[in-house]
Amino acid sequence: MIDPNNKIVYVAGDGSGDFNVIESMKYSAHIIINNAIKFVQTHNTYTTVYLKGPFTYWVDGMLNCCSNFELTGDKTACVKLVSGAGWATMIPLIGPYNVSLENIRIHGFEIDGNHDGNYVEAKGKAQVAPNVNKGAGYYNHIYFTYSKNIYVYDMNLHDGHGDGLRVANCENVFFHDNTVSKLGHDPCFCLRSHNCHSYNNIVAIRTNSGTRMNDCTASSIHHNRVWAFAKHWSAGGPGFQIERQYKAAIDVEVYENEIHDTYGCGIWTIRNGLAVAESGKSKVYIHHNKIYGCGLNPYIYYVGGIINFGIHNVIVENNVVDGCYGHGITCMGTTDTSASSVAVAMYVRNNIVINTKLRQYAPTAGTGVGIHNRVSTTHKMYVNNNCVYNNAGGNYSKVSPVDDINVDPLCYNVANHDYHLLSKNGRYCLGNWIKDERHSLCIDAGWSESKYNDEPDPNGGRINIGVYGGTKYASKSYVKDVVIEDPIIGDPVEEPDVITQPEVVTATITLYPIYSNRLKQSDPNSVLRTNTYIDVGALGVNAFRDLLYFDFSTLDYKTIDKAELYLYWYYPENKVRPNDTVVEIYRPQSYSAAYVGWNNRNQTQKWEKAGSVWYDKNNMTRGGVPLASNTFSKSKVPDNQYYKFDITEFVQKYADNENLNTGLLIKAKVEKDNYIAFYSGNSPVATNKKPKIVVTYHG
Numbered sequence: 082m083i084d085p086n087n088k089i090v091y092v093a094g095d096g097s098g099d100f101n102v103i104e105s106m107k108y109s110a111h112i113i114i115n116n117a118i119k120f121v122q123t124h125n126t127y128t129t130v131y132l133k134g135p136f137t138y139w140v141d142g143m144l145n146c147c148s149n150f151e152l153t154g155d156k157t158a159c160v161k162l163v164s165g166a167g168w169a170t171m172i173p174l175i176g177p178y179n180v181s182l183e184n185i186r187i188h189g190f191e192i193d194g195n196h197d198g199n200y201v202e203a204k205g206k207a208q209v210a211p212n213v214n215k216g217a218g219y220y221n222h223i224y225f226t227y228s229k230n231i232y233v234y235d236m237n238l239h240d241g242h243g244d245g246l247r248v249a250n251c252e253n254v255f256f257h258d259n260t261v262s263k264l265g266h267d268p269c270f271c272l273r274s275h276n277c278h279s280y281n282n283i284v285a286i287r288t289n290s291g292t293r294m295n296d297c298t299a300s301s302i303h304h305n306r307v308w309a310f311a312k313h314w315s316a317g318g319p320g321f322q323i324e325r326q327y328k329a330a331i332d333v334e335v336y337e338n339e340i341h342d343t344y345g346c347g348i349w350t351i352r353n354g355l356a357v358a359e360s361g362k363s364k365v366y367i368h369h370n371k372i373y374g375c376g377l378n379p380y381i382y383y384v385g386g387i388i389n390f391g392i393h394n395v396i397v398e399n400n401v402v403d404g405c406y407g408h409g410i411t412c413m414g415t416t417d418t419s420a421s422s423v424a425v426a427m428y429v430r431n432n433i434v435i436n437t438k439l440r441q442y443a444p445t446a447g448t449g450v451g452i453h454n455r456v457s458t459t460h461k462m463y464v465n466n467n468c469v470y471n472n473a474g475g476n477y478s479k480v481s482p483v484d485d486i487n488v489d490p491l492c493y494n495v496a497n498h499d500y501h502l503l504s505k506n507g508r509y510c511l512g513n514w515i516k517d518e519r520h521s522l523c524i525d526a527g528w529s530e531s532k533y534n535d536e537p538d539p540n541g542g543r544i545n546i547g548v549y550g551g552t553k554y555a556s557k558s559y560v561k562d563v564v565i566e567d568p569i570i571g572d573p574v575e576e577p578d579v580i581t582q583p584e585v586v587t588a589t590i591t592l593y594p595i596y597s598n599r600l601k602q603s604d605p606n607s608v609l610r611t612n613t614y615i616d617v618g619a620l621g622v623n624a625f626r627d628l629l630y631f632d633f634s635t636l637d638y639k640t641i642d643k644a645e646l647y648l649y650w651y652y653p654e655n656k657v658r659p660n661d662t663v664v665e666i667y668r669p670q671s672y673s674a675a676y677v678g679w680n681n682r683n684q685t686q687k688w689e690k691a692g693s694v695w696y697d698k699n700n701m702t703r704g705g706v707p708l709a710s711n712t713f714s715k716s717k718v719p720d721n722q723y724y725k726f727d728i729t730e731f732v733q734k735y736a737d738n739e740n741l742n743t744g745l746l747i748k749a750k751v752e753k754d755n756y757i758a759f760y761s762g763n764s765p766v767a768t769n770k771k772p773k774i775v776v777t778y779h780g
Contacts, residue, residue: 083120089129090117094136102138108163110138115145122147132190134158141166144175148182154190156237162220164198170217173224173247182228187236192222194241196265213242215265215288221247222264234258244270248277256292257281263310267293273327275299285310286317286343293321296328306339309377318345320375325392326353329360335367340375341498346384347372347405352391352423359393359423368398369548373498376406379441382416383407386434390414390456393425398531401433401492401500401548407440407448409472412462413455417447421459430465431527433490433500433547437472449474452482466528468546484528486611486763490547491521500548504556506539509549520559522763523547525675526611529604541675542684543608558675587642587779592631594762594772596674596744600626600693605679613763614652615772617748618662618755625756626693628669628677630744631774636736639778644732646745647723649770650713652758658715662757663750665707666726667695669743695746698730710750713757732776 083090083099091098092114100117102110114130121127132138132154141163146152152175162174171178174192199213199220213219221243225231229252238245242265246256254277261268262285269292271277277300279292284307291307294300302321309316320340325331340347350365367387376384385408389395402409410429413419429452440448447453451472454462457479465483468490469476476487491503493510502521507514525541527533533544533551541558544550599609599616603623615627646666670693673683682688690703697704709726734740749755760770 085126088127089131090121090127091131091133092117092138093133094138095133098133102136108139109141110160111140111142111144114138114140115142118145118147118150118152121150129153132158132160134190137161137193139163140174143172143177145177146175146182146185146187149184151186151188153186153188156189156191159191159193161193162195162199164195166199166220168220170219171221171224173221173243175223176225178224178226180227182225184230185225185228186232187223188232188234189236191237191239192241193239194220194222194243194264196240196242196263199242215242217242219243219265221245221266223247226250229253231255236260238268239263241265244268246270248272248274250274252276254278259283261285263287267291267322269293271295271297271300273297278303280304282306284308286320289318290322290345290349291320291340291343293324294331294333295324296326296331298328298330298332300332301334301336303334303336303338308340308342309344312377316344319343319349320345320347320372321349323348323350323365323392324353325359325363326356329357330362331392332364333366335365335370337369339371341372342374342377344378345376345381346386346388346407347375347402348387349383350389350392350395356391359425361393363393365392365395366398367396368400369552370400371498371500371548372400372405373403374405376408376440381442382440383413384440384442385409385411386437387411388413389425389427389460390419391421391423391425393423395425395427397427397429397432399431399527399544399546399548399550402435402437403433403495403498403500404436404438406438408453409434409437409451409469411450411453411455412457412460413453417443417445417455419456421456424459424461426461426463428463428465429467431531431544431546431550432467433492433523434467434469435471435490435495437474439473447474447478450478451476452480453478454480466526466546468523468526484609484612486522486526486546486613488522488763490523491519492547501554502545502547502549502556504559506559507537507557509554509556514557521556522611523550524556525558525608527551529607539675541608587777589775589777590635592633592774592776594629595632596628596630597761597763597772598628598674598677600628600677600679602679602692605691606681608676608678610674611763613761614758615747615761616652616756616758617664618658618757619749619752620754620756622753624692624749624752626746626748628672628674628693628744628746629762629772630674630742633732633735633742636732636776636778637738638780639736640780641729641733641736641776641778643775643777644727644729645775646709646726646728647773647775648726648747648759649721649723649772650719650757650759651721651770652719653756655718657718658756659754660751661715662713662755664711664713664726664757665748665750666709666728666731667697667707667746667748668731668740669746670694670696671741671743693746707750715755719757728774732774736778
């Protein structure tokens, strides 16, 4: 007898339930379960139908949920479609559809779509009912329309012909903490719905994607792990699929997922060819995802890490895209020559894109590229502050990167997909902070407007590139202040108590910069210390200056016979300039390389005068007598070779500890229409092109 003090009605297969599936009803368990649901619907005291296990509830008809209802059960309780069911398309195992409901919870048990019992492999695409094809709307596990407050969680969904959860024109949908494998369509497919969220799911794709959102707003896909169920060409499409069709704007956020070894791309954003006009208010925000090994399908063009075609305002930030086939991040259609008349913008920032491979299908030129725009006539890709490296088809095609770096990002263990950045001051590992011998240039190298507040101290005041940038797991900055306090000009320097003079020998050493900081007048508050170049002069009236810091400690109390700074001139290629560039060397006031910019001297202080403060040869503040200089004629084009500056006297004062080591300031004497650039210490080129100081000394 049903307990009137309990809100739960039990269904069982062993006679212990309030409603029981007897042997003669073995393949019609839907009737018994629906009777239990009807009882709950007609008795306000009750809210829940509970399926007891272990038992398989064979169903040959839809389970009809009602509003304010919970369907749950033991993990060993399994709702399973009968073999040879022969249902019409779009009839789900759990519904109903085309009915407006609210407040439904489905959780805790298993649904087996009995794919093999309703499919004859030999017939392939010639399937007819009761033997049907995948992805044609047959036997969706759960399907609701025009409903709200739907929760599906802690379920085991597998072996179906259709979707796991399908909703259309619904609101407040939560699909989470489910295990899904080998369905015939999407585990979670939301159409024209609002506030839909798919998260914490483990998905092995067989057909289509890991989650699909069509015309959805205020929705998200996060903290899922998705991969193809088997290494077979038919094993599904993208990890996630975001579409716009009947709505003028969509709004979906995709973050902190792990997507790997999919047969389609990792994430696919696409405008349906029949879509209504874009309102300009769409936003798809893709961030902090790990995407690796995707694009395995050997029979299609559109494979890669992240692909956009026709969706406006796609923002791609702080992802790792590693070892994908075809493309790392790209705008393209379903073929290499697909065109679009729709103007869209895509923003690509703070990502690591590495090891992209040639496409398996038609591995022609243009595949294997890190960041590529295949529809550049209408699609604009704004590419900033990424690390793009070691891609088989080249790092870029038809994009213009700004402040990217092209070096090994120094992730801890790429082979095992641990993308924490090496750090001399601390890399997160299982609750601990490990100090490494090497230090990634991706640390503090992200877009200057990205939020970094959640990164642990010291964080350098700037976001890291990569999947942990901007999070509490970001690798720590390792930047010492160039000096602790300002040099005091004219004060005597305290001598050490004992100076032991070594045997007199002559030696030559080559020093390379520890820090390279650019100062950019038109970007006065940014910290620019990861660029592959340094620059001086001006474009129009916007000036550029540089700070280089070298470690001179090996020269303490040595006699400097010769010290020469070498800068490798390479830009602007094959171009003359309106004015000569007289490059001058000065000694800068102390600063912090982690925070210095055109306006800022360190974390808390600004320069007394914007553009830095320096001392000239006569120790005059912002004086005009350089320590060394060289003239680059306006009529001469870069010849890709080193130019020397004699800084012997300058280095000797550092060696004698007469001056504190604050490095070098490099600027042009006159700053107007005379911009030139040299390689920096961050450049991926060989050391024979980087700035260097060659010192001959004795003592």
